[in-house]
Amino acid sequence: MATRISKTPQSPTQKADKKRIEVLKAAGKCFRKTGFHQTSMQQICAETGLGPGAVYRYFTGKEAIIEAMVEEERRQARAMLLQMRDAASIQQALSTATRLFAERYRAGSDASLMTEVYAEGMRSKRVGTVLRKIEAEWIMGLSNLLRIAQARGQIDASLDAAQTALFLTGMWDGMVIRQHFHAHDDPQALPIFFETMIARLLAKDNKVAGKPLTTPPLENSLFAEELKKRAESEDLRQLSLI
Amino acid sequence: MATRISKTPQSPTQKADKKRIEVLKAAGKCFRKTGFHQTSMQQICAETGLGPGAVYRYFTGKEAIIEAMVEEERRQARAMLLQMRDAASIQQALSTATRLFAERYRAGSDASLMTEVYAEGMRSKRVGTVLRKIEAEWIMGLSNLLRIAQARGQIDASLDAAQTALFLTGMWDGMVIRQHFHAHDDPQALPIFFETMIARLLAKDNKVAGKPLTTPPLENSLFAEELKKRAESEDLRQLSLI
Numbered sequence: 001m002a003t004r005i006s007k008t009p010q011s012p013t014q015k016a017d018k019k020r021i022e023v024l025k026a027a028g029k030c031f032r033k034t035g036f037h038q039t040s041m042q043q044i045c046a047e048t049g050l051g052p053g054a055v056y057r058y059f060t061g062k063e064a065i066i067e068a069m070v071e072e073e074r075r076q077a078r079a080m081l082l083q084m085r086d087a088a089s090i091q092q093a094l095s096t097a098t099r100l101f102a103e104r105y106r107a108g109s110d111a112s113l114m115t116e117v118y119a120e121g122m123r124s125k126r127v128g129t130v131l132r133k134i135e136a137e138w139i140m141g142l143s144n145l146l147r148i149a150q151a152r153g154q155i156d157a158s159l160d161a162a163q164t165a166l167f168l169t170g171m172w173d174g175m176v177i178r179q180h181f182h183a184h185d186d187p188q189a190l191p192i193f194f195e196t197m198i199a200r201l202l203a204k205d206n207k208v209a210g211k212p213l214t215t216p217p218l219e220n221s222l223f224a225e226e227l228k229k230r231a232e233s234e235d236l237r238q239l240s241l242i
Numbered sequence: 243m244a245t246r247i248s249k250t251p252q253s254p255t256q257k258a259d260k261k262r263i264e265v266l267k268a269a270g271k272c273f274r275k276t277g278f279h280q281t282s283m284q285q286i287c288a289e290t291g292l293g294p295g296a297v298y299r300y301f302t303g304k305e306a307i308i309e310a311m312v313e314e315e316r317r318q319a320r321a322m323l324l325q326m327r328d329a330a331s332i333q334q335a336l337s338t339a340t341r342l343f344a345e346r347y348r349a350g351s352d353a354s355l356m357t358e359v360y361a362e363g364m365r366s367k368r369v370g371t372v373l374r375k376i377e378a379e380w381i382m383g384l385s386n387l388l389r390i391a392q393a394r395g396q397i398d399a400s401l402d403a404a405q406t407a408l409f410l411t412g413m414w415d416g417m418v419i420r421q422h423f424h425a426h427d428d429p430q431a432l433p434i435f436f437e438t439m440i441a442r443l444l445a446k447d448n449k450v451a452g453k454p455l456t457t458p459p460l461e462n463s464l465f466a467e468e469l470k471k472r473a474e475s476e477d478l479r480q481l482s483l484i
Contacts, residue, residue: 035365037279112364115357122354122422123277135423163435166424170416170436171409178412180364181377193405194412200443 020058023048024072027065032109036062036116066117067130074134081141090149091202095195098172102191105176114176139165155202168198262300265290266314269307274351278304278358308359309372316376323383332391333444337437340414344433347418356418381407397444410440 010018026047030039041061045052059065080097087093105111121131142165150157175194184190252260268289272281283303287294301307322339329335347353363373384407392399417436426432 035279035361037277108364112361115361115364118419118423119277119354119357119361122350122357128423132423132425139424160435163431166420166432167413167416167435167439170420171413172416173419174409174412174414174416177360177415178408181360181370181374182381182408183374189405190408193402193409197409197443201439 016058019050019054020068023050023055023058024065024068027062028069028113031113031116032107036066036113036120063124063126066120066127070117070127070130070134074137077134077138078141081138081145084142084145085148090145090154091199093145094168094198094202098175098195098198099188099191101172101176102179102187102194106179106187108180111176111180118173135169139169142168149202153204156204159202164202167201171198258300261292261296262310265292265297265300266307266310269304270311270355273355273358274349278308278355278362305366305368308362308369312359312369312372312376316379319376319380320383323380323387326384326387327390332387332396333441335387336410336440336444340417340437340440341430341433343414343418344421344429344436348421348429350422353418353422360415377411381411384410391444395446398446401444406444409443413440 023044027039027044030043030047033039034043039062041052041055044062044065045055048055059068084090084093084097087096105114117127117131121128139162143161146155146159146161146164149155150159150161171194175190179187179190182190265286269281269286272285272289275281276285281304283294283297286304286307287297290297301310326332326335326339329338347356359369359373363370381404385403388397388401388403388406391397392401392403413436417432421429421432424432
């Protein structure tokens with residue numbers, strides 16, 4: 001019996017997956033250019049070159065597209081955690097991760113899309129649910145890496161691993177935002193400083209305990225009271241942003 | 243000559259200022275509810291109860307409103323820095339600031355608006371310019387506080403004050419974002435952990451130097467290469483968000 005294998009044929013599922021990814025890419029391009037809310041489904045259809053019917057076959061709307069992007073992000077985060085686990089030390093893994101986050105979001109459009117998705121996740125229940133799921137998985141994975149490093153004596157064992165993972169992740173978010181609002185002669189300076197700060201935080205010989213012994217109340221000083229009053233003032237809250 | 247002072251009369255300027263603030267408040271309310279981009283000028287007019295003519299007399303559009311909100315924020319940041327300067331110690335000032343930021347942005351709508359404004363500032367030149375100005379002023383003020391604390395021997399003198407100010411500000415951004423994507427039995431736990439981390443960072447007895455001695459290249463390990471390859475892959479970049 002003769003066989004003809006001139007080209008591996010694509011199954012209908014593979015073809016559909018490919019088209020789905022094309023739509024996601026086109027949407028990402030539009031979102032980066034004009035922002036999530038100012039992009040219409042029509043613009044995404046135009047960018048893909050597919051008819052609206054084809055686009056709507058895969059996604060019911062922009063929220064569904066954002067959801068799929070976050071799901072894709074989850075796969076990547078999982079792969080990154082596996083790579084970090086195989087690094088020579090946790091210090092090296094975190095240092096590399098810091099620079100990669102800085103590089104990945106150096107373009108304003110990428111960082112802007114990231115912050116827009118966070119904003120959307122705080123407002124939209126649907127996007128929020130997906131984001132919280134991926135975040136929980138990421139924090140659990142990073143906490144486990146930190147626990148292994150603690151067991152190996154690489155970092156301070158007194159640190160709460162889950163809280164430290166949250167702190168590191170928050171710090172990376174902040175770094176990505178900061179690098180867009182401050183001029184730097186050397187774009188490497190900020191991530192390198194963040195790396196140094198991580199090393200200080202995790203150092204075993206740090207004399208400041210990793211865990212607060214109690215939950216102290218907000219200081220009762222005149223200063224704290226004044227600031228608290230300001231923060232509680234409805235007038236200020238309504239006007240202020242940052 | 244008889245004088246009649248039943249009520250302090252408002253000058254035309256005071257009246258205008260009051261109306262301007264009313265518009266800003268109404269806009270803030272709308273932005274918190276539905277987001278910056280999904281709010282129309284018509285909705286803001288409806289919320290103020292003033293006619294469109296009155297609203298447009300003060301602001302040419304939504305960008306001008308955001309600009310005014312950021313300007314108001316600048317005034318508040320300046321006041322906060324003055325208060326921090328008068329605190330008993332830099333540790334107390336930073337600890338109080340950490341909790342106040344956490345409280346102020348505990349509501350999802352407030353944190354969402356904050357992140358939306360950041361996203362807008364990365365995309366819109368006009369909003370970006372105003373944000374960068376207020377950020378520069380804030381970082382300069384915070385750096386000065388840190389330098390005074392260094393001179394007084396309260397914190398590690400080897401730390402670069404400006405970079406540390408950037409780090410702290412980024413860390414606060416990250417904390418505000420994180421507290422919305424992770425469930426906590428105790429909402430105080432995260433800000434308290436962040437406070438502890440700040441104490442570790444600034445501690446004088448930290449054996450890890452505050453400044454990197456050189457600017458080392460990204461590690462040349464297999465791990466770093468693999469991650470770099472992933473980050474550079476156009477396909478992944480187009481799909482990924484976070």
